[in-house]
Amino acid sequence: MSVAIKTVDENSHVVLVDGSGYIFRAYHALPPLTRKTDGLPIGAVAGFSNMLFKLLQGQNNESRPTHFAVIFDASSQTFRNDIYDLYKANRSEPPEDLRPQFPLVRDATRAFGAPAVEMEGFEADDLIATYAKQAEALGARVTIISSDKDLMQLVSEKVRMLDTMKNKDIGIEQVIEKFGLPPESVIDVQALAGDSVDNIPGVPGIGVKTAALLLTQYGTLENLLDHAEEIPQKGRREKLMANKEMALLSKELVTLKTDVDVDESLDDFVVGDPDVDVLFDFLELMTFRTLTARVRAQLGEGETDGLRRDDDVGRGVESPAEARGPANVIFNKEKYVCVQDVETLNHWVQRGLEAGVVAVDLETDSLDSAAAKMVGVCLAVADNEACYIPLGHVGADGGGDMFGADAPKQIPLNEAVRILKPLLHAKGVLKVGQNFKYDLGVFQRYGLYPAPYDDTMLMSYALGMGLHNHGMDALSEMHFGHKPIAFKDIAGTGKSQKTFDQIELDVATPYAAEDADVTLRLWKFLKPKLAAEHVSTVYETMDRGLPAVLAQMENHGVKVDRAELSRLSGMFAQKMAELEDEAYNLAGAKFNMGSPKQIGEILFDQMGLEGGKKTKTGAWQTGVDVLEKLADAGEALPRTILDWRGYSKLKSTYSDALVQQINADTGRVHTSFSLAATTTGRLSSSDPNLQNIPIRTEEGRKIRDAFVAETGHVLVAADYSQIELRILAHVADLMTMKQAFADGVDIHALTASEMFNVPLEEMTSEIRRNAKAINFGIIYGISAFGLAKNIDISRTEASDYIKKYFEKFPGIKDYMEETKAQAREEGYVKTIFGRKCHIKGIADRNQMMRAFAERQAINAPIQGAASDIMRRAMIRMPEAISSVEGARMLLQVHDELVFEVPEGNAAALIGVVKPTMENAAMPAVDISVPLVVEAHAAKNWNDAH
DNA sequence: GTAATCACG
C-alpha cells in the first residue's frame, strides 16, 4: 500500500463521495438482492461497497485518490427548512426495504477504512462544497462522486464530478451542456428555473432554456431582476416582476454553503490501509462472495477460483435448452456428392428410404418462395453423408460467351421429381427441413407435398423463443461452433450478386449439401430436447403443422385491384402537393416535409414554438403526439405536416408498394409469413406486410377497398372478438369479467361501470373510452405513466385508476405478481397451452430494463395464448374447409383470418370457420369464457368487416 | 446501418 501523504497540496487527489445520493440511485438501479443468511435487503449496500472498492483502487479511469471521504445527510431538517418550510416537502418516504440499509452503508464505509462524514443541520452537499473549496484552494484535484445536478455549481478547472453508475465524467463542458451556462451561473439558472425534485419554486413558467437565455443577456440574477421591466416579452416580464422574491429565495436555497465549520479537516481524509479483519468481517456478514474474492485477490490473500464473478449478478438464467452441442463436431465437406445421373439419384433415394430420416433442402433462384424456381435439391442421411442434385443450373457465364456456355450435366427436372416423389411422400420417412415452409411452398408448385416432416427452426423456436433467432447459421454456430458457408461468399453481394442457378457445381455442392448436413444434425440435437424441456406438445400441436398450411396461403396469394391502387396513388400525390404548398406558405420557406430533422428545426428553432422535446440523440421530436399537441394549441403548420405524413405513408407504403408486389404470373400479391420471428408466438408478415393494412381512418380504409375477391368470389373475414381480454379474464380468474363475457355485455362499458360507479345505462362514450384504454393497459403490463400518456390524464390520476382496477378486479394483482415471479425464477413465462416465452433482462441491474422485462412477462402469456389459439385453428382449417368447394384461406392478421370463396358458398364457409375458430382451444384447454368469432363476407376486405 | 415515424393487432 502507498505511503500516506499527510497534508493536502497540489499533488493531492481528493475524492468526495455523495453517500446519500448514491444509496438512492444504487437502490433503484440494482436488483433487489437480499442477504443469504436472513433475507435482509442489501442491494444498495452491495452496489455501494463495490463502488467504494473500485474507487479506492483507482478505477473508473481515475488515478488513486490520496484523500477520500464519504459524506452523508445527517437529518432531513436543515437551515434551508428555516428559510423555506416547503423545501423538499414533496419528497416521499424512502422505500421500506431501503431504510435498514442506511446504517449498513455507513458500516461499509468504515469497513473500507474511509471516514463517514455527516453534520447535524447540513446537507451532504454543503459539506462536500466546503471540503471541495478548501481542497481547491490548496491546489488539489477534486473528484466528487455524484450525479446530483445541485453539485454542478462546484465544477471548475480543478473540480470535476463523476457519475460512477453511468461512468459519466462531468466537467465544465458538461455543465454548460446541461444548464446552457458555465458552473458559476448554475445557481442563477436554478433559482429561475426552480426544481420540482427539491421543491424549489423558481419563477413559474421559466425553465432552464429561458433562464439561460435571460442570464446570457443580463449576466446575473440580481441584474436581471433589477432590469426586469425592460424585458420585451410580456409574459416573461410579468412573471419575473411578480416573482422577484421567489427567485431570490430560490437562489438562497440552491446556493451551497462553502464555509461550514466542519469537525474534521481534509487531512483526516488521507487514504490508509483498511483493517483487514474488520473488512472481511463486514463482507462475510453481508455475504458478498464476489466482492470478498476480489478484495482477497487485491490484497494477495488466497485464491479466487471457484467464486462467481460479480458480473453474474443480473445475468439471465441460462436455459438448459441452450447448452452447447457435441464438442467434437467435425464437418467433412469432401464427402459431399454431386448427383448428376439417374442411377446415383436412385441410390440416394434408396439410402433415404432405409434411413427413415432424411434432411431435405431446396436451392432456388429467389428468396421469394412464391416466385422461386427449383434449382437443386439436397439430401442428407447421416453426418457428412449428403448430396446435392442440381436441376436448374445454367451455363457458367465465366467465359463471357453471350450464347451461354453449355449447362452442366443434370438430371432432367421432371425425371428427378418423379424419382424423388416416393421418398418425399413416403409415410415412413421423416423429412427434416430448416424453415421448411419455404421449401414446401416451392415443392407444392411442382406437385410435391413432402410429409411427414419436422422443421428444425420451429423446434428451436419452441425451445428458445425470445432467446435468440432461429436461422440455420445462428443455430449451427450456437450448438456446434460451426459456421456454415455463407451465401454471399459464393454468390457475392449487391448488384452483381449471382442467383443460385448461376453458381458452378463444384462451388454449389459443398454449400448446398452442408445445409442439409447441418439441418440433420440440428434435428438430432434438438429433438430430444423438446421432450426434456416439456415443449413437445407445443411443437407438435401448434407449430409443426403450420408450414404446410402457410405455404398454401402464400402460394395462393390475395388479389388486389391494380387500377384502384394507382388511382389512389394519384389522389394521394395531389393531396400531398397541395399540403406542401400550404406548409411552405406557413413556414415561409421550402423544406423537406419528409425530414423530421428539418421539421423540428422549422417548428422549434425558427418559429420558436414551445413544447418541443428532444430525442435521446438530441434531435427534436416530431412524432404524432408532439405535433398533435401543437395543433391543439392552435398552430396550423403541425396539422398540415401530419396530414401530409398520412398521405405520404399511404402512398409509399401501400398504394405504390402493393402494385409493385403483384406477381407477374399469378396477378396476385404473395406475402411471406414468419413462424419463428416473435417472442410471443405470433406470426409476422413481410414482403409485403399484409398484417398492417390501414383500417383506422377513412382515407386508410380506401387501401382495403383494393383487396378484392376473384370474379364470382367473395372475401370472408373472421375475427376473434376481444380474445386477449377473454384470456386475461380466464388466466387471472376475474369473476366479474368472466360473467360479463358469459352474458355477452360490452366489456369496456362494464369495466367503466365498475371503476367509475356509473350505471351501464348512463355510460358515456368518454368514460367507456378511458376504461377501454385501461383494459388494454392491463394487458400491456400497465404503468401509471403509460396510461397517463395514452389517455392524457395526470400520472396521479392514472395511478388512482390502476389502484381502482386492482380493487375491482381482484385476481389481476396476483396474476401479475405470480407471472413476474415465474419469469424471475425460471427465465420464462408460460401460456395456458404450455408455450414458453423466455424473458430477457428480468434480473438486469438496470431498473428500467427490469421494468420492461416485467411488462413483457405480463403481456406474453396473454398475447401468446391468443396466438396459440389462432395457430391451433389454422392447423385445423384446411381439413375443416375442405367440405366447402373452392374455399381458400388467404391471410392471418393475429386475431383474424381472411378467406376467399365462391360467392354462393360464403354462408357454408362461415358455418365451418366460426366453430373451428371458437373451439380451437379444445381439447387442450377448456377456457372458462366463451370465444366469439364474427365473420362477414363481401367483395372487398374493407366491406368484409 | 441506425433512428424516426407510423401502419396494424
Added chain:
DNA sequence: GACGTACGTGATTACG
C-alpha cells in the same frame, strides 16, 4: 434522487 415507460410486429425515409 434518478430516469424513462404501456405489449407485439414491418416498411419507408432521411441521414451519417
